[in-house]
Amino acid sequence: MDNGTDAAEGRQSEYALVLDGVRKSYGNREAVHGISLAVRKGEVFGLIGHNGAGKTTTLRMISTILRITSGSIQVCGYDVATEPDKVREIISYLPEDAGAYKDLTGRAYLDFISKFYTSGEAQKEMCGRGMEIADLGERIDSKVDTYSKGMMRRLLIARAVMPSPKLAIMDEVTSGLDVINAYEIRELIRDIANSGVTVVMSSHNMFEVDMLCDRVAMMDHGNIILMGTPEELKQKYNAENLEEVFVKAVKNNERSH
Amino acid sequence: MSDLTNIVRKELKELLTPGSVISVVFMMVLFAMLGGLIGGEVEKAKVLPAISIVDGGNGEVTLPDGGTWSLEKSVESIYLPSIPEGASISDFIIELTSKKTAGGSIDYADLQSQMKAAGTACAMIVPQNFAESISGKTQAGLEQFYIYEPTGMFGTAPSSVAATIAASLNSMLSRALLTEEFGPEDYSFYINPIDTGSIGTMVNGNYVKDVTPGAIANQVSSQTMLVPMVIMIIIMMVGSIVISSMGSEKENKTLETLLTMPIRRTTIVTGKIIAAALVGLIYGLAYMFGMSFYMNALTSEITSGVSLESIGLGLGLQDYAFLMVSMFLSIICALGLCMILGAFAKNNKSAQTMTLPISILAMIPMFIIMFSGWYGSSALVQALLFVIPFSHPMIAVEALMYNDYMLVISGIGYMAVFAAAAILVTVRLYNSDILVTGLGQNGFVQKLTGRK
Numbered sequence: 001m002d003n004g005t006d007a008a009e010g011r012q013s014e015y016a017l018v019l020d021g022v023r024k025s026y027g028n029r030e031a032v033h034g035i036s037l038a039v040r041k042g043e044v045f046g047l048i049g050h051n052g053a054g055k056t057t058t059l060r061m062i063s064t065i066l067r068i069t070s071g072s073i074q075v076c077g078y079d080v081a082t083e084p085d086k087v088r089e090i091i092s093y094l095p096e097d098a099g100a101y102k103d104l105t106g107r108a109y110l111d112f113i114s115k116f117y118t119s120g121e122a123q124k125e126m127c128g129r130g131m132e133i134a135d136l137g138e139r140i141d142s143k144v145d146t147y148s149k150g151m152m153r154r155l156l157i158a159r160a161v162m163p164s165p166k167l168a169i170m171d172e173v174t175s176g177l178d179v180i181n182a183y184e185i186r187e188l189i190r191d192i193a194n195s196g197v198t199v200v201m202s203s204h205n206m207f208e209v210d211m212l213c214d215r216v217a218m219m220d221h222g223n224i225i226l227m228g229t230p231e232e233l234k235q236k237y238n239a240e241n242l243e244e245v246f247v248k249a250v251k252n253n254e255r256s257h
Numbered sequence: 258m259s260d261l262t263n264i265v266r267k268e269l270k271e272l273l274t275p276g277s278v279i280s281v282v283f284m285m286v287l288f289a290m291l292g293g294l295i296g297g298e299v300e301k302a303k304v305l306p307a308i309s310i311v312d313g314g315n316g317e318v319t320l321p322d323g324g325t326w327s328l329e330k331s332v333e334s335i336y337l338p339s340i341p342e343g344a345s346i347s348d349f350i351i352e353l354t355s356k357k358t359a360g361g362s363i364d365y366a367d368l369q370s371q372m373k374a375a376g377t378a379c380a381m382i383v384p385q386n387f388a389e390s391i392s393g394k395t396q397a398g399l400e401q402f403y404i405y406e407p408t409g410m411f412g413t414a415p416s417s418v419a420a421t422i423a424a425s426l427n428s429m430l431s432r433a434l435l436t437e438e439f440g441p442e443d444y445s446f447y448i449n450p451i452d453t454g455s456i457g458t459m460v461n462g463n464y465v466k467d468v469t470p471g472a473i474a475n476q477v478s479s480q481t482m483l484v485p486m487v488i489m490i491i492i493m494m495v496g497s498i499v500i501s502s503m504g505s506e507k508e509n510k511t512l513e514t515l516l517t518m519p520i521r522r523t524t525i526v527t528g529k530i531i532a533a534a535l536v537g538l539i540y541g542l543a544y545m546f547g548m549s550f551y552m553n554a555l556t557s558e559i560t561s562g563v564s565l566e567s568i569g570l571g572l573g574l575q576d577y578a579f580l581m582v583s584m585f586l587s588i589i590c591a592l593g594l595c596m597i598l599g600a601f602a603k604n605n606k607s608a609q610t611m612t613l614p615i616s617i618l619a620m621i622p623m624f625i626i627m628f629s630g631w632y633g634s635s636a637l638v639q640a641l642l643f644v645i646p647f648s649h650p651m652i653a654v655e656a657l658m659y660n661d662y663m664l665v666i667s668g669i670g671y672m673a674v675f676a677a678a679a680i681l682v683t684v685r686l687y688n689s690d691i692l693v694t695g696l697g698q699n700g701f702v703q704k705l706t707g708r709k
Contacts, residue, residue, distance in 0.1 A: 026694065063517045066690050085519065093517040099509030116518050159514075 016041045016167050016198035017062065021071035024057050031057045033222040034071060039200060039215075041166075044193045046209040047202040048246060049219035055202040056096065058219070059171050062200065063093035076166050092165035096172040096202075098156055102145040106136055106155050109144060110162065117163045130162035133188070150181030157185065161192050168192060170201040174208060186212055206242035216242070218249055225253045280613040287617060291624050305339050305418055308332070309351045309372050309380035311402070316383040318391045318430070326433045328383060328399075328426060335425055351375040355382060365457070365464040369404055378404045378470070379419040391430070394443055396452040399423055403458040405470045406632070420469070423453040460568045461659065468568065476565055477658065480572075481630070485623040485651040487544045488584065492591040492647055495537035496615040499529065499592050503599030504608025513693060522687040526680055530592045537588040538581075565658070576657040579665050583650040586672035590646035591615060593679025600686040603695045622648035631655050631664075643668070646675045 017039040024032040032054045039045040047055045060066040062073055064084040073080040075087045100109045110130040114123050131140055134155045139147070147155065153173065160168055173189065174182040182205075189212060193199050203209050209216055210230045218226040218233075226233060226249045230242055237245045310316075316328025329352070336349050353371050356364040363382060372380055382400040390397035401419050430450045457466050460473065506512035515525060565571045572580070595615055602608035622645050625638060631652045634642065642648040649668035656664040686692060 026690075060693060065513060065516050065693050085521075088517055088519045091517065093514065095510040095513050097510065098514060099511065101511060102505075102509070113518070116520050 014040060015074075016043070016076055017045075017200060018074045019058075019062075019071070020073075022058070022061060022068055022073055023070045024054075024061060024066065025069045030069075031222050032061075035219075035222075035224045036071075037217055037224060037227060039167075039198060041198055042193070042196055043214045044189070044199045044201070044212055046213035046216040047200065047219060048204070048206065048209050048216055048242070049202075050204070050250075053219040054222040055219055056171055059093070059169050059200070059202055062167075063091060063169050064088055065093075090166040092160040092163060092168045094156055094160045094168070094170045094173060096175060099152065100144045100155060100159070103143065105143055106134060106140040106147070106151075107131065109155065110134070110159060113159050114162060126162050130158040132158075133161055134158035150177055150184070153177060153181070153185055154188070157188055157192075161197065165197060167198045167200065170199065172202055172204065174203070174205060182208070206246060210242045218246055220250050220253050223253075225249050274610065277610055277613075280610070280617070283617060287621060291628070305336060305349065306379065307349045307351060307375075307377045308419060308422065309353045309375055309377040311353045311355045311368065311380050311382040312385070313352050313383055315385050315387045318388045318433075320433055324433075326430055328381075328387070328430075331426055331429050332381075332422060334429075335422055351377055353380065365402070365459060366462070368402065369459045369462075372404060378406055381419065381423065391434070391450055394446050396446060396450060398452045398455050399426065400455040400457065401453070401469075403456075403470045405458050405460040405473050420453070423451070427451040427453060460570065463569055465568045473565075473568065473570070477570065477655070478627075480565065481651075481654045481658075482627055483545065483548055484580070484584075484654045485626045487541055487548060488587060488647060488650050489619040489623040490544060491537050491541045491588060492619040493612065493616045494540060495533050495588060496591050496595045496619075497609070497612045498536065499533045499595040500599040500602060500608045500611050500615075502529070502533075503596065504602045507602060507608075507692075516687065516692070522684045523680070526596060526683045526687060530589060530596065530680065533592050534585060534588045537592075538585055541584060541588070570658045572654075572657055579657060579662075579669075580650060580653050583653045583665065583669055583672070586669060586676060587647050587650050589676040590672050590679060591619070593676050593683060594618075596683040597679060597686060600683065600692050601695065618645055619647045621645060622651050626651045626655070632659075643671065646672050 015038045017037075019035055019037050021034045021036055022032060023030060023034045035054075035058065037045075047058065049055050057066060061068050062075065062080065064080055064087055068081055076090055078086040078090070080087050100106075101112070104112065107127075110127050114126040114130065117123070118126055134140065134157075136147075136151055136154060139151060144152065144155070157170075157173070160170070170189070174185050177185060186208060189199060189201070193212075201209075201212070213230065215227070215229050216233065217224045226245070228236070233242065233245045234240070237248045239245045239248060310329055310332060313329040318326040318328075320326055329350070332350055333346055336346060340346060340349060353368070353375065356367045358364045368380065368382075372378070380402040382402055384398050384400070387397045387399070401423055403419070427449060431448055434447055434450055456469055457464055458468050458470055458473065459465075460468075503512070506515075516522075595612070598611040598614065599608060602611050622642050625634060625642060626648070629638070631639065631642065632655065642652065649665075649672055652668060653665045656662075656668075
């Protein structure tokens, strides 16, 4: 018993996120089949996999909005199932294809969100930080409705990062963006990671994951079939890029089933 | 042509969802039921209501040619053709005898209790000097006396029937008298031997002169119709505001975002409800203000200008306060229901169909209250009305007029419990997966539809 507590404390100090045998069922269908992983503090961790592999479900469970069927998830030592309120204080979640309240301006949106975290001068400061990250210039005072996809994504990332979360969870953050916008968003995520925030992101884009992530986990049909640094994985499969690794790993997985 | 068929088929598939079909069928059943209800009211109104003849013995007139004219017999002759088979005339014409007060006038309170025992709501009082006046060639009075009972749209028929009978009696007696030779100076008496102008009605135990129940009912319904209509409009409007806001929150994933932030679920739910309820209340007051002008313009020409305040049916400041509380709570209940329904909406479009059950629930009490009123409804209908939270402010107007505070307060209590329950259920839903995944991922629904 004592050893277990020690282990938990040890994890607390080193890991921002620990998943242990996490399963998720929708009715009779199991979408995630008991996955385990640990993300170190300050790491950028990528979840890759095809559509329906269970990435979004996993991210939603970490973000406290889907209940875990069995297993456990800990964020900085807090249990997602039993201490969701504590977890919500230290995470930021950016859903795929998310939008903002259309009638608000970018500034008003950041102002609205920051008021949930702090008040007074600190709130103004947080809002200012958000605007700095969004970097929308004069358009920060335009209605969100008029924003392009790239501008919207910048605003939402700013919203997610301005409260200085310990763990930022981003689902397909560059999907649907053009080359320039996607590049800028990646730069933004790199900055966020450099500032010490742990980032867990999902993506289809292997090139992006290769560039951004310290470590990646590959998901297929609700299982993690591979985990390691991009370099390790490429070496293991004798591949030039992660895409190749992914294809080989999926085929191996199919063969072994 | 095949392209057209293709498009039409795809559109139909999209438009005819199980939800929309169910709501259309429900509407059909609802209107059929309402038709039955109205039909019943009209049917009830068609049969002549029972009438009491008070002191009928005074109505035996000796005609100049030596014959007699009997008021009672004449009334019987009016009733006979319309008596249903198997019924007796004595079920429709009930003879009563009035008592006098110390001052010598008729004791209306006693008469009211006699009539209630006999089951009649209208009476004709034949004055003692009726025969004497006719013989003396002066107009004889014939007083119409009513008990005002709150009923719906068609419940006011008795007052027009009694007036018609009085008019018929007038012409019958006139015909009977016209066998005699008469000079020009008597003309007005012979064509109008009975003065039918004397009318009185018992309202809430008070005798009110020169007012028919019909006139009161008109005035009451001009007041009570307004609130049900306004409530229905507000509930439909506010409901669709909240549901479509839920739909767009889901579509933009703003709700998903909000749920991962350090905000309590109850705060999110209550915040949404309070804001929408305030908007609803503002809409409601604006509509009431506007529509009361409209209704006044519409009804002032028709009604006889009965002042409800003067007959004890007016609403005081305290009554309006009750009404506001009742309205506000019913809006909260509606919003609570909308939040529950909205939680199941996948997007903005599916949210729109979710407003239908709310609209139907608001329409049922509106129609029932307008057609038969709370007091005119059967116990079963009353139970149905009570269960639907939106009925209560509609009922409250009527109940407050008759000082039925028990009904209003129990309605408010019921709505408070209903609203709290709706908020709790919504919070539970917000804590479940349904909000994010929709119903398709629910085990029970999967079993039901056989889909995975």
